[in-house]
Amino acid sequence: MARENTCRFAVLGMLCRKPMSGYGLRRAIEQTVGHFWQESYGNLYPTLERMEAEGLIALDREERSPGGRVRKVYRVTTEGRRVCAGWLRRPVVPHVERNELLLKLFFGARVGPKDSLAHVERSRAEAEGLLDALRRIDEDARREREGDPELPYWHLSIRAGLLGLEAHLRWCDEARATLQGLARAQAAKKKRGKQDAR
Template sequence: MARESTCRFAILGMLCREPMSGYDLRSAIERSVGHFWQESYGNLYPTLKQMAQEHLVELEPEEPSRGGRVRKAYRVTEAGRTALAQWLRRPVLPHVERNELLLKLFFGAQVGPTDSLAQVERSRSEAEGLLAALRLIDENVRHSRGDDPERPYWHLSIRAGLLGLEAHLRWCDEAREALQRMERTPGSTKKRKAK
């Protein structure tokens, strides 16, 4: 059975918050769930068009924006809310994460520990930046005023991101130590000859 595209449900969830254009959707996804979910414009616009044909979303009355262009904002329909609720109740399908760093490390003997260490260091640096940004988001969510019923759910997803990044940084430190030991070990830096 083919896996159903979850792009449509990310869109429906965002539109339950407020009507948005495709550009607004992409920005909202990046700002709110970007640490664990990404959508490209190339995927958003065709999905929005298809969802409009299925009556899950509809265009709001058009209003000119600054510059005279017409802003196309979508809102979720009742059918869209029902589809989102049904999807939220279904079990999460298991999946295997595609992790390019781990794939490169798995085949690291082909280039040696120095090149593999450089990959780990880059990943560690990126993770540190993401962790700092996510900590700021966490602070804002925890200290925001009001009784928004979505806030505890946001906090749960942020915590998963924080803990995952902290674990990744610990793993990077272990990998760094192992690769540095390999660099100091005679014979471990020899590359295999291509056949």
Template structure:
């Protein structure tokens, strides 16, 4: 399924929670599903306009922001809820994740282990920060939303993020050890020799 269509379903799901503006949607996505799903402003606003034209979302109200701009707040329609429910029942379309870190490691012999090690170290540091943030989200969701009927579903997605980050950190540690061993035994590449001059 095309990303633009999937964007539509992310928006519908968020609007089922409460009416929101494009800015509010962006913030809600970042706060809730941001560890596994992101949307840019460039996707959100055109999708909202198209969804309004198709009757999936409707203008709920207009609000003035502190800067004086008019902000449109949208709500999901009954048709939008039906379309979302139909999509939620369909099988997940498999996809291959694009992972630049793994692509660079795969071709890492071209530049030697030092560059690859630096990539792994950066990825590990980012994962440590994300894991801390996700743990806070998990605590907030389980504490502040206790008894909410959607909590078990939210918790499943947060849990997948936590376990995925923990696994990534273990992999980073293994990769770091392997690359450090390589750095001690590998001959310098032509580029590394030039850099040392």
């Protein structure tokens, strides 16, 4: 069964919070759910057009950007709120992980520990940066949105991201130790081979 295009539900959810332009939606997604939900922004504007044609959203107003461009600001309709609520109540479609790092490590014996270790180190550095950013998002949300009824729900997703990144960093440390051990064993074996050849 083909997976449903969930871009429309990300848009509906954001527009249930307040009217926004396509540009505003893009920024809102990046600044809120971006740590766990990526949208193709090339898909965003066609999705807005389809949703407007379907009556899920409507033009709220037009406004000029600082650069002079006209931006359409959309609001969610009653039908859009109904569709969004229906989607929120449906069971979650099981997620199939596609992790290139793990795939490369699985086949890592073909190239040896040095290349695999480099992949792990890059992943660890990226995770550290994401963890710092997510901690700032969490602090800002708690400070700026204190008392907001949506805050406990936001915090659940932020907390999942924090715990996931912390676990990934621990795993990176274990992977690093294993790969460094393999590199040392490989170097020792190579050294013994050269000595035996003398």
